[in-house]
Amino acid sequence: MTRAHVEAGKNIRTATAQNRKNNRKDKMIKNLVILESPGKVKAISKYLGSSYTVVASNGHVIDLPAKELGVDIENNFKPSYKIIDNAGQASKILKKIETLAKSSSKILIATDPDREGEAIGWHISNRLKDSQGRIFRVTFNEITKKGVETGLKNEGSIDKNLVDAQQARRIMDRLVGYKISPFLWKAISNGLSAGRVQSVALRIICERDKEVDQFIPEEYWTIKAEFSTSKEQFIADLVKINDEDFRLKNSNESEKIIQDIRKSKYSVLNINKTKIRKSPMPPFITSTLLQASVNRLGFSSKKTMQIAQNLYEGVELGSKGVVGLITYMRTDSTRVSNEAVDEVRDYISKKFGVDFVSSSARKFKSKKNIQDAHEAIRPTDINLEPKKVVSYLTKEQFKLYQLIWTRFVATQMKEAVFEQTVIDLGNDKYKFRISGRKNVFKGYQQVFMDSDFGVDKEDEDSNTRLPKKIDVGMIVNLNDVESEEHFTKPPARFNEASLTKELEDQEIGRPSTYATIIDRLIFQKYIEKKEKKLISTELGNLVNNILVENFGEIFNIKFTKRMEANLDKIEYGEVDMVEMLNRFYKPFEKTLETVSGKTMEIKKNTEQPVGEVCPKCGKGALIFKWGKNGKFIACSNFPSCKYTTSLDPAGDSISNSSAPQARKEFGKCPKCGKGTLVERKGKFGRKFIACDAYPKCKYVHTEHISVKCPVEGCDGIIKDKTTKKGRLFYGCTNFPKCSFASWNKPVEHKCMSCGYSILEEINEQKTGILRYICPNCKKEFTDLKI
Numbered sequence: 001m002t003r004a005h006v007e008a009g010k011n012i013r014t015a016t017a018q019n020r021k022n023n024r025k026d027k028m029i030k031n032l033v034i035l036e037s038p039g040k041v042k043a044i045s046k047y048l049g050s051s052y053t054v055v056a057s058n059g060h061v062i063d064l065p066a067k068e069l070g071v072d073i074e075n076n077f078k079p080s081y082k083i084i085d086n087a088g089q090a091s092k093i094l095k096k097i098e099t100l101a102k103s104s105s106k107i108l109i110a111t112d113p114d115r116e117g118e119a120i121g122w123h124i125s126n127r128l129k130d131s132q133g134r135i136f137r138v139t140f141n142e143i144t145k146k147g148v149e150t151g152l153k154n155e156g157s158i159d160k161n162l163v164d165a166q167q168a169r170r171i172m173d174r175l176v177g178y179k180i181s182p183f184l185w186k187a188i189s190n191g192l193s194a195g196r197v198q199s200v201a202l203r204i205i206c207e208r209d210k211e212v213d214q215f216i217p218e219e220y221w222t223i224k225a226e227f228s229t230s231k232e233q234f235i236a237d238l239v240k241i242n243d244e245d246f247r248l249k250n251s252n253e254s255e256k257i258i259q260d261i262r263k264s265k266y267s268v269l270n271i272n273k274t275k276i277r278k279s280p281m282p283p284f285i286t287s288t289l290l291q292a293s294v295n296r297l298g299f300s301s302k303k304t305m306q307i308a309q310n311l312y313e314g315v316e317l318g319s320k321g322v323v324g325l326i327t328y329m330r331t332d333s334t335r336v337s338n339e340a341v342d343e344v345r346d347y348i349s350k351k352f353g354v355d356f357v358s359s360s361a362r363k364f365k366s367k368k369n370i371q372d373a374h375e376a377i378r379p380t381d382i383n384l385e386p387k388k389v390v391s392y393l394t395k396e397q398f399k400l401y402q403l404i405w406t407r408f409v410a411t412q413m414k415e416a417v418f419e420q421t422v423i424d425l426g427n428d429k430y431k432f433r434i435s436g437r438k439n440v441f442k443g444y445q446q447v448f449m450d451s452d453f454g455v456d457k458e459d460e461d462s463n464t465r466l467p468k469k470i471d472v473g474m475i476v477n478l479n480d481v482e483s484e485e486h487f488t489k490p491p492a493r494f495n496e497a498s499l500t501k502e503l504e505d506q507e508i509g510r511p512s513t514y515a516t517i518i519d520r521l522i523f524q525k526y527i528e529k530k531e532k533k534l535i536s537t538e539l540g541n542l543v544n545n546i547l548v549e550n551f552g553e554i555f556n557i558k559f560t561k562r563m564e565a566n567l568d569k570i571e572y573g574e575v576d577m578v579e580m581l582n583r584f585y586k587p588f589e590k591t592l593e594t595v596s597g598k599t600m601e602i603k604k605n606t607e608q609p610v611g612e613v614c615p616k617c618g619k620g621a622l623i624f625k626w627g628k629n630g631k632f633i634a635c636s637n638f639p640s641c642k643y644t645t646s647l648d649p650a651g652d653s654i655s656n657s658s659a660p661q662a663r664k665e666f667g668k669c670p671k672c673g674k675g676t677l678v679e680r681k682g683k684f685g686r687k688f689i690a691c692d693a694y695p696k697c698k699y700v701h702t703e704h705i706s707v708k709c710p711v712e713g714c715d716g717i718i719k720d721k722t723t724k725k726g727r728l729f730y731g732c733t734n735f736p737k738c739s740f741a742s743w744n745k746p747v748e749h750k751c752m753s754c755g756y757s758i759l760e761e762i763n764e765q766k767t768g769i770l771r772y773i774c775p776n777c778k779k780e781f782t783d784l785k786i
Contacts, residue, residue, distance in 0.1 A: 032104035033138075034097060036111040036120055040143055043322035044110075047148040053100055057111065061090040064170065069178050071171055077581045079171060081123065092129060101131045109158065110151065113139035113374055114330055114512060115166040115571070122163045142380040143314050143324025165571035166581055172196055172563065175585065179592055180551065187546060187602045188539075189626040195523060196563070197509050199547055199555045201517050202526050204502060205494055206536045206544040207210075215490035220247055221254035227266065227425060229474065234467045236425055236432035243431070254483035261430055261481050268474045269424040269431065276418045276437065278459070280410040280444040282334040282364035283376035286511030287504040289329070289404070294497035296453065297399050298532075301496045301515035305329065307400045308377070316394050317384075324380055325389070325666040326404055330511040331374040334364040336411075340378060345412050347382045349675035353448055358414050367504075378408040386451070399452075406451045408739035416459065421466055425476055436466045466747055487505040493533045507561045525630075531743065538631065546602060550595045556589060607636075616643035629695075646695070671699035705730065707746045710757040710776075714738045718746050718758075742775065753779040 031052045035041060038056040045054045064070035065082045072078040079641030084090040101107050107128065109121035113739040117139075125135050136155040140147050173196050180194040240246070241257070248254045284292070293304040308329035314322040336381070341361050348357045379401075386402040393401060420437040439445070445455050470476075492498065500514050509517055518534070521527045526540030536544070547555050563584065569575035610622035610633055620637030622645075633645040666677040666689055689701035708731045709716040716734030730746055732738040744760035751759060756776035772781045 025351075029110060030104055031106040032097075032100050033108045033110050034121070034253060036117055036394075037309070037313055039310070040324075042138075043143050043314035043324060044140070044148055046321050047145045052298055053104065055093075055097060055100065057097070057120055057692070058089065060084060060116075060120055060123075061094055062127075064174055069174065071174055073175075073585065076578045077171055077585070081168065094124070097124060098127060101128045101134075104131075105134065107135045108130055108152075108155070109135065109137045110140060112330070113141065113328060115162055115169070117160055119166040119170075120163040122158050122160075125158055136222060141374055142327045143312060143322075144380045147327075147380065148323070161571050161573045164577040165567045168570055168577045169567055172583060172584060175588070176231045176554070179588075180547070183550075183592075183595065183599065184543060184546070184593050188542065189628060191628050192543060194543075194547060194555075195520070196554070197513065197560060198517055199544070200241055200508055200522050200557060200560045201499070201503060202521055202540055203548060203555055204506075204557075205499065205521075205534055206541050207528055208491065208494055209536045209541075212490040212493055217487035217489070219250060219481045220486050220488065221249075221251065221484050222486060223248070223254060223257060223261070223481065225261065226479040227432070227476040228479050229467065229470060229476055231469055232467050233479065234434060234465060236423070236434040238430060240426075240431035242429055248483070251483070251485065258481050258483055262478070264427050264430065264431075264478075266425050266427055266476050266478055268470055268472050268476060269426055270422075271470070271472055271691045272421075272422045272424075274420050275440075277415040277419050278418065278443075279415045280362075280413060282409065283336060283378050283408050283411050284404055285332050285334060285366075285376055285499050286330055287332070287514060288344075289377055290500045290514055291497040292403060292407070293400060294495060294500075294532075296403060297396075299396070299400070300518075301500065302519045303396075304400065304561060305515045307396055311397060311401055311404075315389070315397065316393055317389060323384075325384065325401055327376075327378050327380060328374045328720060329377050330669045331377060332366070332511050333374060334366045335374055340375070340382075341412060344382045344409060348409065348413055352413070356413050356443065356446060358412055362412055364411070376408075377404055379405045382409065401430070402451055403453070406453065409447045410444040413447065414441070416443035416445045417441035418459075423466065423470065432467060480649050487780075493535060493613060495532050495534060499534060506557050507564055508557065510564070539626070542606060542626075546606075550598070550602070551591060553591065612641050617641040666701075669693065669697055669699050672697040677701060705745065707758060709734065709738060709740055710746075711738055711740050714740070716740075718720050720745075744773070744775075747772070751777060751779060752781070753777050 010011045011477060033044065033048065033052050035044065035054060038058060041054050041056050045052070048054065061070055061084055062081050063084050064079055066085060070080045070082075072080065083094060107125075109125060111117035111121040111124075112506060118137075121137060125132075132361060135158075137158050138151045140151040169405075176196040177193060181192065184192040184194060224235055224757055225238065226233060226235050228234070238257075238261075248257065269385055280286075289300045289308065290304055293299045294301065297304075299307070308326065311325045312327070312329050314324045317323045338361075345357050345361065356497045382405075386398060386405050389401070390398050417440050418437045419440050420435065422433065422435045425432045425434075439459070442449065448455055494502065496518055499518065503509050503514060503517070521534075522529065522542070524540075525537055526543060527534050527536050527593055529535075553559060566575055570577050571578060594730065607623045607625055610624060612622045614620040614622055614635040614637065617637055617640070620635040620641050620643075622633050623636050625632055625634045629646070631647055633647065635641040635643040666679070669675040669677055669691040672691060672693055675691040675697050677689050677699075678692045681712045691697040691699040705718065705720050707718040709718055711732070714732065716732040716738050718730050718732055718740065721729055721731050728743075730742050730744070732740040735741075742760055746758045747761050748757070749759045749775040750757055752775060754777040756774050758775070759772040759781070760772060760775050762771050773779070774781075
């Protein structure tokens, strides 16, 4: 072989190696983008183009093990992480990501911009050990072309402080759950759980319910009078006696005052007109969005967050493709970018006129101790008006988007201006007052008037009741005077909106947890939702009482608030994670040791006597116990005697004993066709008819009613009906011409106060008290026999 051949061979080998290298480069030209939610893949792929491969982790893929503690307490609380066992889905996703990472020139972790998202990204990046130099962290505050481009321009690294804050929270929650839940299993029943934040929320609800149940109404009376001039009549309220506030405790006191009022003469003492300015509310943060959605739209917290997630991830808008309509929905900051403020101010100027734009860009103060990682919740494009996208949205998506859009537009509009008029009438002893107001400049309320929401009731004009032609010093005639009985009312029970506000005010939980806290409490049957109110159940109260009595220093607002503040400090790098966990665990461990010796004593206290002897063995006493299916009755001689009786929803016992029992039967069950309808007696003594196949069949016979409609001019009949979800209500047969409807059972009995033709029956389940209320004048009666 000649030298020339050798050189030629070398050149061929060099070229081949270079080609292989170039081929590898060609295969690595794509960048890998790792998202958290699969719902965003399509939209972000569209904005990034073919040079990017976009995949989603589907949430957490690595976490603490499901069936063991997974925390080495003695080794600085070192967590033992495992791939989530969800039928192999997490393993498949990780394998796909690892394969794609090997052939990608750059790996962009684009999980959600919060603690959980940071932790997900951290776990994934730790699996890509061979790619560490190519891994970068990016965040997308909004799923729009501009939002994605902005995120790509700001590449960074995983924030370990943010990850540590998530780890500390996860470890604390695991320690509380795994150490206290078994205690509840032994003391009450298997399957129960306790949570560091969840149990404090339960305590808040239970304490409010207790306050309501123990509330004793106090009677008081108010007085109003009808006055007239030569041209008009009007009604005013008594507000001062001898220039002082007053409180009339009973009818005798009010009657004496009325008799004295009738003897006096009256004139116009003062007419005061003032301008009142009302500013718009700040843009939404997670907590205020949940509150507004519950109050205005009737959505649950869970439903609200699901719809908001869809709006954030993107909706198909015809030729525009998939567009994210709102910014990230888990935030505690009212901060808005300067660019977004400029855009909305320009929009207001063009849509409503320059007179409606606030004189300067309005900024809102956020509360203390917030993460401030993201902007407030706002539309990504202010020009995408709700009515322009309505055809692409579901009804629920449209309602929530309209709520967010109108609130944000209002933030940069001028204040609404009202003229308030207060007229005082009276003499040296008695002062009556009538007030009203009218809108003189709509301001920010114009955007609400143009939407489906309209203005709040308190902002509607109320000046129509004011006398028009009246001056100071004018003599007025007293036509009539009357008193009205009232009773003080207890604080309102929590609903999802007010509980969210309470948790936020007490600095318990975070934007990402409000909805899940409520959902978890309902799932555990610690609370139930009744007519939109969150009511603690018997089980919930039992669990709360045990936790507060034995772990009161942990399940209280102060402690939880302090822990949340410590998590924030870890995030800011001010506190070490291990140091914080040590401060938490040492006193917690001592409490656990003390309580563990009292388990059997606590269990005995939960087993209340029924007051009857066991019908099977004749020796043991029947006691109430708790099991996985709820409360039941058993023999105290267990395991010698295994007699048990379950309880139906009304609290009546359903015997599992073979002893024959006399019972009234009413034929076959119309629902299941197998069981027999029998008469039962509820825990408050009220008889009802239900299927004996309970709990397999939960049919309860409803007493059908037929009452003449009380609406004047209506000849319809009030009948019992059911909603689409099966809930019983009472409505008029002339619907939709007559809109009468009530959740309470109407009874034919004239109101003794106002003469209305019906009353409504209300049965207080907790107290067993049967009372009646007039739907017209709201007067209540508890001593009627109907």
